[in-house]
Amino acid sequence: MSTEERGFSSRELTSIGVFTVLATLIGIGAYQIGFHRISGVQQGAGAAMSASQGPAPVNGQALYAGNCAGCHGANAAGGIGPALTATAAWSADQFKEAVLHGKAPEKELAPTMPRFATTGIDASPATDEQLNAIHDYITSLK
Numbered sequence: 167m168s169t170e171e172r173g174f175s176s177r178e179l180t181s182i183g184v185f186t187v188l189a190t191l192i193g194i195g196a197y198q199i200g201f202h203r204i205s206g207v208q209q210g211a212g213a214a215m216s217a218s219q220g221p222a223p224v225n226g227q228a229l230y231a232g233n234c235a236g237c238h239g240a241n242a243a244g245g246i247g248p249a250l251t252a253t254a255a256w257s258a259d260q261f262k263e264a265v266l267h268g269k270a271p272e273k274e275l276a277p278t279m280p281r282f283a284t285t286g287i288d289a290s291p292a293t294d295e296q297l298n299a300i301h302d303y304i305t306s307l308k
């Protein structure tokens with residue numbers, strides 16, 4: 167047999183062929199998985215870098231949920247504190263006075279309502295941007 171002369175039986179040649187094809191396929195698969203991993207990591211790093219370039223966007227709904235909803239209820243429908251539907255008509259300055267200092271247009275608010283000038287929002291001094299975002303969120307509830 168001619169294959170015998172070269173040292174391999176035809177059966178051995180078949181196994182070598184199958185093995186080579188499988189090894190190649192596995193190699194390509196592993197390479198692609200590795201490639202996607204690496205490019206995924208690079209994309210993640212890029213996103214993290216661009217996110218750290220500016221301040222985090224202010225989300226009025228999240229600020230409301232974290233600082234006000236416990237008393238004023240989901241959707242500002244009321245709870246321990248009153249519904250804030252009337253508040254939606256207030257100007258941004260009136261809203262700020264009420265939230266920061268407890269001074270509503272027509273009355274001094276009861277001490278149960280925190281003075282956010284003192285307590286801060288999310289434990290940091292409240293910014294105009296945050297107060298406007300919360301006011302916008304309350305105004306958006308209908």
Ligand code: HEC
Pocket residue numbers: 230233234235236237238246247248249250252253261264265270274275276277278279280282300
């Ligand atoms: C610990 C409970 C509590 C938390 C937290 C709280 N409030 Fe209040 N809030 C009250 C209470 C009670 C009143 C009613 C006080 C009164 O009528 O004298 C009130 C009143 C108000 C008013 C006046 C409403 C009106 O019609 O007179 C506004 C505006 C207001 N809160 C906004 C907010 C915002 C915005 C937040 C979150 C940044 C917040 N409150 C967090 C308890 C709370």
